[in-house]
Amino acid sequence: MNIQSYVKGEWFSGQGDGVQVVNAINGDFIGSVSSDGMDFGDVLRYAREVGGPALRRMTLHERALRLKALAQHLMEHKEEFYEVSAWTGATRADSWIDIEGGIGTLFSYSSLVRREFPNETFLVEGNQERLSQQGTFTGRHILVPREGVAVHINAFNFPCWGMLEKIAPSLCAGMPVVVKPATVSSYLTEKMAREIIGSGLLPDGAFQLICGRTGDLFDHLMEQDVVTFTGSASTGRKLKSHPGVTANSIPFNMEADSLNLSLLGETVEPGSAEFDLFIREVAREMTVKAGQKCTAIRRAIVPAGRVEAVDEALKQRLDRLPLGDPSVDGVKMGPLVGRSQMEDVWENVNRLIGSCEILYGGSREFEITGGDRDRGAFFPATLLYCGQPDNATEPHDIEAFGPVCTVMPYTDIDEAVLLAKKGRGSLVGSVFTSNDAEARHIVLNTAAWHGRLLVINSDCAGESTGHGSPLPALVHGGPGRAGGGEELGGERAIKHYMQRTAIQGSPTTLMRLTGEYHQGAAPLTDKVHPFRKYFEELQIGETHDSYRRTVTEADIVNFGCLTGDFFYAHFDETAAANSLFGKRVAHGYFLISAAAGMFVDPAPGPVLANYGLENLRFIEPVGIGDTIRTKIVVKQKIKKDKRPDDTRATGVVRWAVEIINQDDKTVALYDVMTLVERRDD
Ligand code: NAP
Numbered sequence: 001m002n003i004q005s006y007v008k009g010e011w012f013s014g015q016g017d018g019v020q021v022v023n024a025i026n027g028d029f030i031g032s033v034s035s036d037g038m039d040f041g042d043v044l045r046y047a048r049e050v051g052g053p054a055l056r057r058m059t060l061h062e063r064a065l066r067l068k069a070l071a072q073h074l075m076e077h078k079e080e081f082y083e084v085s086a087w088t089g090a091t092r093a094d095s096w097i098d099i100e101g102g103i104g105t106l107f108s109y110s111s112l113v114r115r116e117f118p119n120e121t122f123l124v125e126g127n128q129e130r131l132s133q134q135g136t137f138t139g140r141h142i143l144v145p146r147e148g149v150a151v152h153i154n155a156f157n158f159p160c161w162g163m164l165e166k167i168a169p170s171l172c173a174g175m176p177v178v179v180k181p182a183t184v185s186s187y188l189t190e191k192m193a194r195e196i197i198g199s200g201l202l203p204d205g206a207f208q209l210i211c212g213r214t215g216d217l218f219d220h221l222m223e224q225d226v227v228t229f230t231g232s233a234s235t236g237r238k239l240k241s242h243p244g245v246t247a248n249s250i251p252f253n254m255e256a257d258s259l260n261l262s263l264l265g266e267t268v269e270p271g272s273a274e275f276d277l278f279i280r281e282v283a284r285e286m287t288v289k290a291g292q293k294c295t296a297i298r299r300a301i302v303p304a305g306r307v308e309a310v311d312e313a314l315k316q317r318l319d320r321l322p323l324g325d326p327s328v329d330g331v332k333m334g335p336l337v338g339r340s341q342m343e344d345v346w347e348n349v350n351r352l353i354g355s356c357e358i359l360y361g362g363s364r365e366f367e368i369t370g371g372d373r374d375r376g377a378f379f380p381a382t383l384l385y386c387g388q389p390d391n392a393t394e395p396h397d398i399e400a401f402g403p404v405c406t407v408m409p410y411t412d413i414d415e416a417v418l419l420a421k422k423g424r425g426s427l428v429g430s431v432f433t434s435n436d437a438e439a440r441h442i443v444l445n446t447a448a449w450h451g452r453l454l455v456i457n458s459d460c461a462g463e464s465t466g467h468g469s470p471l472p473a474l475v476h477g478g479p480g481r482a483g484g485g486e487e488l489g490g491e492r493a494i495k496h497y498m499q500r501t502a503i504q505g506s507p508t509t510l511m512r513l514t515g516e517y518h519q520g521a522a523p524l525t526d527k528v529h530p531f532r533k534y535f536e537e538l539q540i541g542e543t544h545d546s547y548r549r550t551v552t553e554a555d556i557v558n559f560g561c562l563t564g565d566f567f568y569a570h571f572d573e574t575a576a577a578n579s580l581f582g583k584r585v586a587h588g589y590f591l592i593s594a595a596a597g598m599f600v601d602p603a604p605g606p607v608l609a610n611y612g613l614e615n616l617r618f619i620e621p622v623g624i625g626d627t628i629r630t631k632i633v634v635k636q637k638i639k640k641d642k643r644p645d646d647t648r649a650t651g652v653v654r655w656a657v658e659i660i661n662q663d664d665k666t667v668a669l670y671d672v673m674t675l676v677e678r679r680d681d
Contacts, residue, residue, distance in 0.1 A: 001031040003187050005038065006197055006209040008046045012038060014212050019183050024089030024335045025325050027375025033183050035212030041220040043178060043208055047149035048222075051176030051205025056145050058203075059121055061641060063172050064113035066201050071106035073199040074192065078103070081160060084191045088159070089334035089377060091326040094289045097469070098188075102161035108472035109168035109494070116491060119639045121145075121174070123498065124514045131504065135520040138507050142514060143498040145174030148224030150497055151217070153239070155231040156182035156337050157292040157401075159189040165472070165488060166228055167207065173497035175226065176206045178217075182231070184338045186211040218244040226497055228487070230255040230294070236483055253496065254483035255476070257399040258426035261299040262467060263442060265433025266413055270309040273458035278432035279310065281456070282405060283317040285468050286381055287333040291403035292341070295428045295468040299395060301419050304409035311385070311407065315360050318381045325370030335377040336402055342377040345402035349382060355392035356384035356406055379403060389419050396422035413441055420446045425480020428452040430467040451478035451486070508541075517541050517635040517656055530634065531601035535651040535678035538634050546598035546630040548662075551586050553624050559590040585621040591668055592616070595630040595659050611652055611673035620667040627662040635671060639678070649678045 003021065005012040014034025021030050055063060074081075078099055085095035117123060122144045129139040150170040154162035159181055167177045181189035193209045196202065210217070221227070221244040229236050233256035239245065240252045262282055268274045278300075285297040302310045321332040336342045349362060361382035368378050381403040386395045389408035396419075410416040420429060420442070429450045431442050434457040443453050452474060456464055470476035475489035487493055503510060507520035523543040530544050560566050568575040569585055576584040592613070600607075622628060636654040653676045659668040 003031045003033040005211045007043045023087045024377045026372040033212045040217035047176040054203035055174045060117045061119040064110040068110035070201045098160045102164035105165045139504045146224045150175045150177045150226045153180045153229045156185045159185040169493035173494045175497045178208045180210045218242045223248045228253040253485040256483035258482035259298045259423035260426045262297045262430045264302040267435040274432045279313040286403045300407045324368040328370035339377045348400035355394045356386045359383040417445045425482045427478040430454045529601040531607045534606045535676045536680045542634040548629045550627045581621045588618045598630045599632045606677040609675040614671045616670040631658045
């Protein structure tokens with residue numbers, strides 16, 4: 001069987017014999033992988049000329065909805081992926097992270113986009129910047145999709161998740177993708193890609209797959225492209241310095257191997273909850289995916305006086321995690337993905353032994369349950385001990401990408417911090433302690449060297465997502481050795497595939513260009529009150545000025561009695577005279593309540609609910625006898641998708657509200673969000 005690529009709208013088989021890929025448990029032949037004969041320049045052109053324009057015609061919400069439908073489609077086929085994932089040596093739990101964890105990322109990005117972004121083809125970011133005295137010249141940032149192709153190169157350990165966590169933000173941003181999985185596990189990526197294509201949910205050219213080598217692909221990269229890479233630091237560095245990347249200033253996001261750590265706090269006693277949690281996490285990270293996780297704990301840094309207790313407890317734990325064929329009952333850890341990876345890990349363990357002793361495993365003599373010892377890629381859980389971690393370089397430098405971890409002692413917390421930094425930058429670190437002062441010291445002194453840090457104690461352990469799990473909402477990536485990249489992290493990931501451009505012009509031009517009201521833009525007025533208008537009838541910039549109201553002492557007294565807020569600035573004549581204001585002033589909350597009374601049109605109509613209030617600033621005090629009025633402007637409209645159980649179609653209208661006094665001074669500024677019915681569904 002040929003493991004195929006999908007390029008230029010069709011499945012492609014490479015010429016020649018290709019690379020043979022085999023089952024990690026028994027060495028059975030799965031297929032051969034080749035991309036020979038592929039025109040890589042054409043693949044990139046197809047993405048840029050066919051996929052890119054189709055995606056850019058869609059709004060962010062439309063792209064996000066396709067992603068959700070795709071996630072649902074893949075979920076319906078998940079058992080087929082589990083079946084193939086087993087060939088990589090994964091247990092059911094390992095496969096869950098890869099398959100359902102990956103599909104979960106699609107759901108997550110789909111919902112983030114529909115919740116946080118407008119239903120537009122581009123984004124408006126940050127605040128309006130005032131650039132001139134009179135306010136006629138102003139500035140704002142926008143983000144548009146890059147007009148190239150996102151090339152995603154993945155490591156072998158997460159054939160599904162690795163692909164999905166990268167395509168989700170690219171496709172949401174409006175960039176077509178070319179996915180290149182690692183050859184050894186490409187058959188699983190291909191299996192999922194067949195469903196992605198089969199679903200018909202993505203526009204032609206939005207998704208292409210290259211199984212096998214990438215040939216001269218990098219020579220055809222252009223200025224608007226993006227490359228992301230996950231894999232070893234050596235390959236990453238090579239690709240990042242390719243002339244195709246450097247000459248075109250192509251953003252290159254790199255996720256590389258790192259020496260992640262877990263640190264047991266100085267105050268943690270054996271037998272305490274935090275001690276047991278530490279042992280459980282180190283053993284779990286060693287054995288999940290047979291340690292083939294970029295986030296796995298490679299260095300367990302423990303107080304010198306706890307080494308013996310940690311050693312004992314870890315051995316007991318690892319004894320309960322038998323190695324073998326995951327389809328056999330009781331087996332908790334499968335083989336590595338292939339025998340060449342297995343030999344790599346042996347080689348690295350042998351290098352580590354230069355400065356470490358073996359506490360557990362580490363020998364070619366070991367038991368397996370099921371599977372084929374000679375043809376499979378089994379590797380025993382191996383625990384090492386480095387007694388002089390200050391002087392040794394190997395355990396801070398060599399990543400054995402398998403079930404291998406080195407225990408190292410520290411004498412005080414500052415030494416622990418130094419050891420943490422010796423990894424020269426990692427994806428993740430964890431600290432196990434119930435002492436928050438200790439946690440604070442470690443976190444603040446090591447954060448610069450980590451992409452993610454988690455502090456585990458018995459309060460959060462029950463619900464913790466664990467040391468090894470990157471999450472869609474949080475940054476995944478690390479400085480230095482870990483590649484210096486940043487993936488995921490919520491909306492940051494989407495913006496990675498967009499160009500941020502500063503736009504300058506008149507407020508009215510910027511309003512028309514962005515579809516958002518900009519202060520100073522020409523007002524639009526109408527005899528009809530805006531609360532009487534349906535979503536689609538409201539225009540950006542539409543303004544309503546209210547009647548005036550003089551604030552009286554009765555207002556302050558009534559509001560104080562109603563709310564119980566008798567703060568001295570409103571009620572104590574003497575204290576108020578000595579206060580910042582020099583006199584009694586109205587409650588700020590009275591002003592926004594009074595403003596609501598002034599700007600609403602009270603009769604039932606298309607405005608269904610008040611959604612919230614943001615960016616509130618009180619600018620000038622309002623005293624007894626001051627006269628206020630309000631101005632509301634339609635600032636932004638966000639059309640909401642009608643869900644099957646929604647009785648009405650709606651949109652969110654953001655109103656810029658300004659409260660102004662008798663001297664035409666602004667006393668308060670804020671945004672109010674209302675839910676408004678629409679009839680254009
Ligand atoms: P690798 O050998 O560096 O390969 C990574 C990817 O690069 C594979 O798809 C590989 O394809 C491709 N590649 C290799 N040479 C290339 C070239 N000249 N041009 C274009 N593509 C090329 O790493 P791996 O063995 O697959 O993965 C294991 C490593 O990845 C470990 O060190 C691990 O720590 C790291 N990793 C890091 C993260 C992270 O998020 N930081 C995640 C997972 C893994 P072929 O397979 O066809 O060679």
